[in-house]
Amino acid sequence: xxxxxxxxxxxxxxxxxEDSLLQxxxxxxxxxxxxxxxxxxxxxxxxxxxxxxxxGAFVGATSFVAILAPFSSLGSGNLLxxxxxxxxxxxxEYWGNALFRIFTSGFxxxxxxxxxxxxxxxKEISGSLVGMAIFADxxxxxxxxxxxxxxxxxxxxKKTAQLNILPHISRLIAAIxxxxxxxxxxxxxxxxxxxxxxxxxxxxxxxxxxxxLGRPKLALWRLKPEMKEGFYFSISLSSQTIYNDIDKAMLxxxxxxxxxxxxxxxxxxxxxxxxxxxxxLGAAYSRFFRHGASGIGGALxxxxxxxxxxxxxxxxxxxxxxxxxxxVQIVFGNEYAxxxxxxxxxxxxxxxxxxxxxxxxxxxxxxxxxxxxxMQVTVAVLNVSLNLWLIPVYCWQGAAIASLASDGLLxxxxxxxxxxxxxxxxxxxxxxxx
Numbered sequence: 001x002x003x004x005x006x007x008x009x010x011x012x013x014x015x016x017x018e019d020s021l022l023q024x025x026x027x028x029x030x031x032x033x034x035x036x037x038x039x040x041x042x043x044x045x046x047x048x049x050x051x052x053x054x055x056g057a058f059v060g061a062t063s064f065v066a067i068l069a070p071f072s073s074l075g076s077g078n079l080l081x082x083x084x085x086x087x088x089x090x091x092x093e094y095w096g097n098a099l100f101r102i103f104t105s106g107f108x109x110x111x112x113x114x115x116x117x118x119x120x121x122x123k124e125i126s127g128s129l130v131g132m133a134i135f136a137d138x139x140x141x142x143x144x145x146x147x148x149x150x151x152x153x154x155x156x157x158k159k160t161a162q163l164n165i166l167p168h169i170s171r172l173i174a175a176i177x178x179x180x181x182x183x184x185x186x187x188x189x190x191x192x193x194x195x196x197x198x199x200x201x202x203x204x205x206x207x208x209x210x211x212x213l214g215r216p217k218l219a220l221w222r223l224k225p226e227m228k229e230g231f232y233f234s235i236s237l238s239s240q241t242i243y244n245d246i247d248k249a250m251l252x253x254x255x256x257x258x259x260x261x262x263x264x265x266x267x268x269x270x271x272x273x274x275x276x277x278x279x280x281l282g283a284a285y286s287r288f289f290r291h292g293a294s295g296i297g298g299a300l301x302x303x304x305x306x307x308x309x310x311x312x313x314x315x316x317x318x319x320x321x322x323x324x325x326x327x328v329q330i331v332f333g334n335e336y337a338x339x340x341x342x343x344x345x346x347x348x349x350x351x352x353x354x355x356x357x358x359x360x361x362x363x364x365x366x367x368x369x370x371x372x373x374x375m376q377v378t379v380a381v382l383n384v385s386l387n388l389w390l391i392p393v394y395c396w397q398g399a400a401i402a403s404l405a406s407d408g409l410l411x412x413x414x415x416x417x418x419x420x421x422x423x424x425x426x427x428x429x430x431x432x433x434x
Contacts, residue, residue, distance in 0.1 A: 018085040023157070028279035029203035031161030035275070042175035043268060044331060046190060049179055050072060051260030052335055055188040057125050059194035059264040060252035061191075063245040064121055065133045067238055068113055072138040073098065075233025077149035078364075079226055081225035084153035085286040085291065091153070096216030097207065098146045101230075106142065109133045122253050129191055136195045141167070146207035150213060155282055159212065163205050170197030226343040232369045236360075239376035243406040247391070247399035254391040259338075263396035266342035267329070267403075270349050273317045277310045277354050285361060292365030296421045299362040307358055312349030312421075322347040338396065352407035359414035368421060375413045379406050 021350060047055050076098035083090045117130045145166060149158040176184045193236035209215070248267070251260035284306060292299035325343040363372040384405040390398025 004419065006259055014018035020366075028157055028161050028164070028282045029276055030423075031164045031279070033275065034165050036181075037169045037266075037273060038172050042168070042172040043265075045175040045179055047261075047265060047336065049185050049189055050190060052123050052258040054257075056252055056257035056260035056264065057129065058187050058191060058262055060121055060249045060257070061117075061125050061129045061133045062137060063241075063249040064087065064117060065113055065130065065137045066245050067249075068109045068152065069137050069142065070234045070237030070241065071109045073142045073146060073234070074101045074105050075230035075237075076101040077146040078233040079230055080209075081149050081153045081233045081286050082289050084150075085289045087156060087364045091150070092214045092217040093219035093222065094153075095150055095213070096218045098150075098219060099143075099206070100220070101223075102139065102146065103143045106138045110138050113138070118179055120249065120253065122257075124257065126188075129188060130269070132191045132195045136198040140195075140198040143202040144205045147202075147209045150209045152282065152286055154213065154410075155286060156212075159208070160282070163208070166201040166204060167198060170201050173197065190269070229369060231298070232373045236364075236369065236373040236376050239373065239380035242380035243376075243403070243410070246380075246384060247387050247402060250387045251392055251396060251399055254388070255395045259396045262336060262338040263342050263399055265328070265336055265339045266346055269321065269339075269343055270346050273321055273350050276313055277350070277357070280306060280310060280362065281357055288361045288365030290365075292362070292367065295425050296362065296366040296368065297425055299365040300418060300422055302365075303358040310354040310358065311351065317350040318347045321350070342396055342400060345397065346403065348404060349407055352404070352411050356407065356411040356414050358413070359418045362418050363414065363421070366421070368417070371417050371421070372414065375410065375417060379410045379413070382406060382409065 028301055046058075076094070080091075080094040080098055083094050092420050113134050114127065117127070118123070121130070144163065148160045148163045151157070151163070171194065174197045176357060178190050178193055248264045250261050251263055254304070264405055284302070288299055288302065291302040313405070325340045325347075328339045328343060347368065359407050360376075361371050363369065383402050386402035392398075394401070
């Protein structure tokens with residue numbers, strides 16, 4: 001009983017330290033800015049040391065695993081944020097269930113990855129490489145992710161921000177170790193170091209959450225009733241991974257490892273440019289659930305306050321990427337000359353992402369995760385179909401066309417759903433009030 005009171009006091013006292021939206025965004029922006037520098041450092045080292053072929057093999061393996069990675073947690077982190085953002089006393093139960101889901105589901109989907117990878121990946125990508133990617137990304141990265149969501153749920157974005165930096169520090173250290181202590185570094189040596197660093201940071205993250213917010217408590221009776229919604233979250237995240245990352249894995253199979261490496265380098269820079277908007281989205285995510293508790297109108301009004309900043313930034317970032325693309329060849333070397341053109345092709349992506357993410361989170365916050373997931377599945381299927389058609393003919397240019405078409409359709413589709421649901425909600429309220 002005393003232990004329970006102690007845990008409850010720990011959680012209650014921590015909740016009083018909630019960050020404002022601006023403060024939360026600034027914390028995440030500082031975190032993501034630090035990540036940007038760390039990513040740039042280890043990315044340049046790894047890209048140059050491994051070369052396009054071996055870097056393409058690593059990206060191919062991790063991109064393939066990333067498709068099933070969301071199912072290893074079955075949406076438990078999102079369920080935690082939703083429940084705890086509305087009722088803080090539920091933290092220990094949702095934290096315990098999240099850890100339980102990651103270990104049980106992760107084992108099952110890890111086996112699925114091992115069975116399927118020979119079908120989707122070229123023979124140059126070994127089972128050992130895929131196996132290590134499974135352990136790092138299906139287990140360790142999911143633990144890191146749900147730990148960050150635990151602090152996000154109680155609006156302690158400062159700690160989420162600090163957690164977000166840890167894996168990138170470990171990867172930079174791993175990259176330096178690879179460069180300094182391995183005379184002829186290869187993709188297997190890098191992956192081993194990547195796994196070690198990811199494992200250590202996952203352990204630190206879980207212990208930090210438990211010390212700050214309380215120990216896990218299993219509430220297995222919640223698993224079945226929430227399985228459907230958790231599956232929708234997983235479908236959503238997996239679909240998102242497909243239309244964002246499947247093209248890298250498909251390039252290794254339908255084109256060359258060099259094409260995959262060149263294109264992956266360009267897309268990594270696109271991801272880096274999206275950091276400020278991603279910071280805002282992370283800070284606002286739990287708040288979408290609060291505003292969405294009153295319906296889609298509440299979530300939409302909240303989103304409308306944020307969209308001007310995100311859209312304006314997306315335009316500026318796109319122009320910067322297009323005009324600054326030639327610098328890439330200077331930084332990464334002549335082997336990555338194709339990345340310059342790839343970056344120009346993809347420079348519209350930050351604006352498109354800025355538009356569709358706020359529509360997506362509005363739907364999630366208002367309880368329409370199933371509609372969001374359905375739209376994302378549709379776009380994922382379109383993306384794979386376009387890549388199957390275009391990559392064999394146009395190589396990475398085909399992948400770029402598929403990405404632009406997918407993000408464009410997602411923006412139009414999600415906002416159409418938001419507006420339809422808003423009109424329905426408005427008509428229903430008018431009918432009830434008359």
